[in-house]
Amino acid sequence: MSITNHRAGRHFLQIPGPSNVPDSVLRAMSKAVVDHRGPEFPDLTFDILKQLGPIFGTKASIIIYPSSGTGAWEAALVNTLSPGDKILAFETGWFATLWKNMAEKLGIKVEWVEGDWRRGVDPTIVEDKLLADSEKEIKAVCVVHNETSTGATSRINEIRQAIDNSNHPALFMVDAISSLGCTEYHHDDWAVDVTISGSQKGLMLPPGLGFNVISEKALLASKNASSRLCYWSWQEMIDNNKQGVFPYTPATNLLFGLQEALRLLHNEGLENVYARHARFAQAARIALENWGLENLCSIPEEYSNSLTAALMPEGHDADNLRKIILEKFNMSLGTGLGKMKNKIFRIGHIGDFNELTITGTLGGVEMGLAIAGVPHKIGGVNAAMEFLSNQ
């Protein structure tokens, strides 16, 4: 990408992922490639797996694929399910829909609970649906933890409770792609069977790594699934990882970056990381409210730590606003996806981020609203700053 007209200052990458990557992570990625079969490589693997555990809240097996998050979705499905199996899934937004579409392409039947894209999964519906499934045809309940397209975070622990209440044996699969590293996550405590994630959000890495975390129940299911698979095969990964290696060439330099990103997260302290995300998310919502814009997410308990989606006033084009902000203020915001096209813009406050970056970010939005002639009250940044300075 040749720069034909240099833009001064740092680009504000405030889409809800890929997120801003710390310089030290970028530098770690620029280390010389090493022999992934050499005697020192296992130390890298073991250290990464060890450091990942607390972030996923697990002692279970963690799989790292050279893939996007989409690949990690596919891995979760094909390892555990057979063509013709049924899953229960929920239309919480664009990514939940894409995952559903993928399942169908892979031959899986989907019981699809429609939604208005303004909230997470309703636990009571989960319970009802599972209770209604007297034949136990549903093999898995698939939930997107944080809907990157809407900024609504499903309550995984309550959904778990709903599944338990229904006494249904379905696997529980959770896409934690844009929640991991931003929001507490407890694979083990929530008894999730497959957690899916990616590198380019709260883990503060460029895209290129996909993750699966696998419960014993999921691993058992994988023995009986008939989907044909090779690249995504869990068992080979697990067997190799035990030796600190991978069944095929791993994305070495992304692993170097991952190790450094994990070091940064643990050095800051996971509790601090989550609290920081919560704080900036609240600052964004305060700004939104003060501008008089509506949060797409309609359920306060489900507000996202990772992003905030703002509904545009009727008759105003979100992508025009985003274009103005990009051109005038060198900031990328998230577009409205699917049926939210042009209706919302999304502010990412994810990853490597601090008080002044969120202030600059919200400032860019407020100035953009003014320039684009979008009706709003000024003072959003002011209110956010007041909040931040009282923390």
Add this chain to the structure above:
Amino acid sequence: MSITNHRAGRHFLQIPGPSNVPDSVLRAMSKAVVDHRGPEFPDLTFDILKQLGPIFGTKASIIIYPSSGTGAWEAALVNTLSPGDKILAFETGWFATLWKNMAEKLGIKVEWVEGDWRRGVDPTIVEDKLLADSEKEIKAVCVVHNETSTGATSRINEIRQAIDNSNHPALFMVDAISSLGCTEYHHDDWAVDVTISGSQKGLMLPPGLGFNVISEKALLASKNASSRLCYWSWQEMIDNNKQGVFPYTPATNLLFGLQEALRLLHNEGLENVYARHARFAQAARIALENWGLENLCSIPEEYSNSLTAALMPEGHDADNLRKIILEKFNMSLGTGLGKMKNKIFRIGHIGDFNELTITGTLGGVEMGLAIAGVPHKIGGVNAAMEFLSNQ
């Protein structure tokens, strides 16, 4: 990977891939992540695709996956074939065998031509096998261009001729993972239907990108194949790439590196790149001959530009030699894989490499042979230098 005891000087990564990555490529990879949906991203995509064309020798569609080369193998198979289909494949070495194993896991029947791992695919056998397939059950002929485990390079043009001679409609799939960028490659002229490759060899990148190049015939086949796929789906990639984007998040920073690596290759000139690889490969063989070691590859026309595998004298352990060379001389060499375990060591001369690096590499081998007490004549490096200074 914490460095507990710093080793001075640069590590010699002389495995046959991942190869040494030029500093400017590593620096390009350390650029800040960008919005892969932003207005400037398509220029990057288009530039990369344009620069890749001549290296694959094609004007056809090139697919770039966030994956290892193994993923690109899987993509080739699942896009074009249906479970139960038959392919013709050849035991040229470890990687051909792994690819065959993958096909079987994916439900594909393999007509497997056994081999001694000391040569490439015999075109006459291809012709015979296809002529014998009167029912046209064979849907694809799968060949590894350069066997990374043995250092034998199959003659793709002659195999193409053999297929043509047989008048058989099978697709022709070629794994060019460790030949691309080292050896001339002509996807279009050789009428290859699917070319498979990866980033970490002649393209001088870290691992993490897989490639498929697709003929019209292959694309047509993909419409009729019944394998279930999503992540690997060609059509979505092609449709998105036309707009300069990707159906899911691409491995942005590896793409930054790819763009720079392609710039370097074209700046050097592809003919010069191939001649350079041929020159260093010949230098390695001259050293081998002068040491009195045998080249695993038994067919001179099939000697590899990318690596040279040396047979150890009876009773001497290749991995012990490799260990000594790593510890004493900070150089990684390739191990013997599968049935070549301990019987060979492989010298990579691939990627970003020059006269003094090959001299240092061969010097490390010669010194290692002495220390390990492996019977050999001295003078291999001398002879290689004489050759190199006469070029």
Add this chain to the structure above:
Amino acid sequence: MSITNHRAGRHFLQIPGPSNVPDSVLRAMSKAVVDHRGPEFPDLTFDILKQLGPIFGTKASIIIYPSSGTGAWEAALVNTLSPGDKILAFETGWFATLWKNMAEKLGIKVEWVEGDWRRGVDPTIVEDKLLADSEKEIKAVCVVHNETSTGATSRINEIRQAIDNSNHPALFMVDAISSLGCTEYHHDDWAVDVTISGSQKGLMLPPGLGFNVISEKALLASKNASSRLCYWSWQEMIDNNKQGVFPYTPATNLLFGLQEALRLLHNEGLENVYARHARFAQAARIALENWGLENLCSIPEEYSNSLTAALMPEGHDADNLRKIILEKFNMSLGTGLGKMKNKIFRIGHIGDFNELTITGTLGGVEMGLAIAGVPHKIGGVNAAMEFLSNQ
């Protein structure tokens, strides 16, 4: 500097230099060292000198020292003056005072015009002083263009006019360390004899390079000066630079960075660069005014493009404010130097900087004022944003 507690997000380095360095400049500095006597090196030297010319507004000789700006000060004095010579200098602030002190240490007599640190050099005093010097004892008039300690920018063109009016032969020496690259500068048009600068401000580099630009008159003076010198010798530099080399080992990697920084400045366009600095400086002053804080600089025509110094309300400690802002918001501001100790804080808005960075910067100050309990009106950021969104 081991990071024992990682702080998320990017540090805001808002001291008035060293300034934030663009990532591509840092990457350029991380290129492998080259032979500074090799055949390709002169291209680098020539390109840098060519690109520097328009920034200094000169076609005269530009000298690049491996030194800090302090070294470049010394070079200007020792090349042109002899011990016992007299110069005319002005107490515009801390750095003017340091330069005066240096001159005295070097055996030069200084006619020192005291000042209140709230404005630049008064051209009428220059004229008066020179007219009064009937013996022409004053060998040089020394002016700091932009006082980094106060944020007042002397009007070089008017001072030039004053010198001309006095018909005095004194050399005109200007310290453009913190103005260069932020404010228009015209070495030739303003008939400056020696311009002094450094790398770490508007040139967007780390510290480590000092500059002298030399008029013919200054060069002639250097032939007659009796200060003893070697490292700082202009003539050897000029002679060597003509061949594209340096009389002693240059700071190679800082030159790599300089070349890239110059590319960025010219790519943005110098007029745009200066306008951008003016815009952000005005935004800072608007914020200041709205907070009800007083600008240290009392002459509006002399407001600085590079920094803004704010006077603290009586009884409030500037360094306590700075400490709070650093700890809470990860932003460095400039301290009050010398007699301004604790009385002011300085906001750098220099170098690689954009609308959202200045917004974040001013936000940090506003939040810091609140936390520190410094009396102020809120709304500074608001007003600055209103200004910025109307540009």
Add this chain to the structure above:
Amino acid sequence: MSITNHRAGRHFLQIPGPSNVPDSVLRAMSKAVVDHRGPEFPDLTFDILKQLGPIFGTKASIIIYPSSGTGAWEAALVNTLSPGDKILAFETGWFATLWKNMAEKLGIKVEWVEGDWRRGVDPTIVEDKLLADSEKEIKAVCVVHNETSTGATSRINEIRQAIDNSNHPALFMVDAISSLGCTEYHHDDWAVDVTISGSQKGLMLPPGLGFNVISEKALLASKNASSRLCYWSWQEMIDNNKQGVFPYTPATNLLFGLQEALRLLHNEGLENVYARHARFAQAARIALENWGLENLCSIPEEYSNSLTAALMPEGHDADNLRKIILEKFNMSLGTGLGKMKNKIFRIGHIGDFNELTITGTLGGVEMGLAIAGVPHKIGGVNAAMEFLSNQ
């Protein structure tokens, strides 16, 4: 420096400095600039000073200038001497001559002992000269430890002994620019008064930092010296360094690199670092001898750990050989300086270097000799490898 024709592989920078810089040092240098007056900076300063001590063999004050080594020479002279003072200096080669020339420019009288550029300083002459100086007019004995232009290393301990024998109060100044980090050095034990060094040799950094190490006696002398100085002033540096800061802006990013380079040296172990340099120097001499080329250094006890200079056979042009080697093999060698112009070439084996790099280096020389038609016996590399493999 635009690369118009990419050259594959890594450049071999085998001049005797600047030396090859480890990647991790280059990466450290690409960290974001920090506030050199901020609260965390002193930790950096203190850590660097602490790590430097054992390399200089001292507990005395170490001064770090943003300068080349030439600047550090000047600092040593102007801090301790007054114009008109006399020093005793020795023509060991080009750099000793340059230092002498500098002293004269600075108004210092030099008692100059001529030499043939083929050996270091003769301790008996030192003793004779000092004994003859009954008036004690000689204020300092100036010695270049390792003559970078010739590859002869003076025996500092024996020269110290000679000074002691003469009972002469002269200061002892030693240029350790190209010996430091390659050869044992004992500022304290050898009672050196001023040690001068630079960053770009054994310290494995790019150029841009100069060093002075100062005995109590030198510091005392500095109080009485009348040279006019400011930038180079020791006392200000010492006073500031005690607080972990610098009297003027330090070259921050070179300090980042220095910290990392020191970490690497100590991690390898200084004894190991010196032994490694000795080993590769010996390998170079073995190659030289086997080629039948003469070592410029005629005193075996004075062979250099850092470089080896080879005399060309009569009638053969060293720079032509160097040009061929640069063009064909992408390796820079050192030219003959001053009266050695065209008569010698210099092989640097300094800094970040290992067995395979020295093998490649010597291979490049041997191939170059063949191509250039320089009479020589083949087998130099062979013999060097035999030596290296027996270590």
